[in-house]
Amino acid sequence: AKDPVRVLVTGAAGQIGYALVPMIARGVMLGPDQPVILHMLDIPPAAEALNGVKMELVDAAFPLLKGVVATTDAVEACTGVNVAVMVGGFPRKEGMERKDVMAKNVSIYKSQASALEQHAAPNCKVLVVANPANTNALILKEFAPSIPAKNITCLTRLDHNRALGQISERLGVQVSDVKNAIIWGNHSSTQYPDVNHATVKTPAGEKPVRELVADDAWLNGEFISTVQQRGAAIIKARKLSSALSAASSACDHIRDWVLGTPEGTFVSMGVYSDGSYNVPAGLIYSFPVTCKNGEWSIVQGLSIDEFSRKKLDLTAAELSEEKDLAYSCLS
């Protein structure tokens, strides 16, 4: 039998946490034959609720779940973890300045970076979900210099999956037959959902989405804004932000990273930019990637037209500005 993998979920008493931990315990993230030990971290005001989640995990009697650590101590939570899913953060409250929210999250991610760097298992893979996801991941990277930059990522897979979902709805095809959409940039409304390389499996072979949809006005307009604004639309409908789809996409992100992407398929991940596609190096930016042997690599050589170029640059500019704001909170 395989040794259990230790998976940390921060903010585990929250909404996404509640949807995510049972998925992990059922093998959705790491596979149906991979035992897991869950490490759940939250803050003291949520300690009782966190304990309630732990009780439910016991009650569910998951065969793959070999242990549960539920704690408000970051060091205990981070010790020995192989995968860290960072969902905990400080949400923007009414009347708060952007800078104040950034300052709170910078301080959380700075201290959790140190706890991970000192106590996580070597080669721990980190996925930041909490917003501002890209910039929280960048702060985590800066304050955990001994964790390789390639091990620190942020979640844009939800946006990627939303793009696949919109194409599938529009064409009336199975979402599993749609692939290779791309989310470029920030997990925010400046992200660029790009379908120029996306395809659909049809009885007549693989066809470009551009050919099947034929309506460029929709693809260049409403499709993009629907994906960009989907988070807000969910909040409006549910009075709560996306949770099951965020949790499911976080599982997709880690599963593909660890177990690999299928041949010919790429997915979107927020990763440390090396300057590919003339995106400034040193930002955590969402790119198309393929994964193999536990490592991602940015898909190279895709053509970028003028329309796309502007959108790649716009979201990069927003991330540079967020980076500056985050750094100004440190001094």
Ligand code: NAI
């Ligand atoms: P939530 O408010 O229900 O849960 C957040 C949890 O984090 C709470 O239990 C809170 O006590 C905890 N927390 C706060 N500070 C913490 C700290 N220092 N250490 C550990 N835990 C801490 O929020 P929800 O809905 O679960 O969302 C979580 C985050 O995910 C938010 O920042 C949200 O904006 C973000 N998000 C990101 C998405 C993405 O695609 N990247 C999609 C949806 C949400």
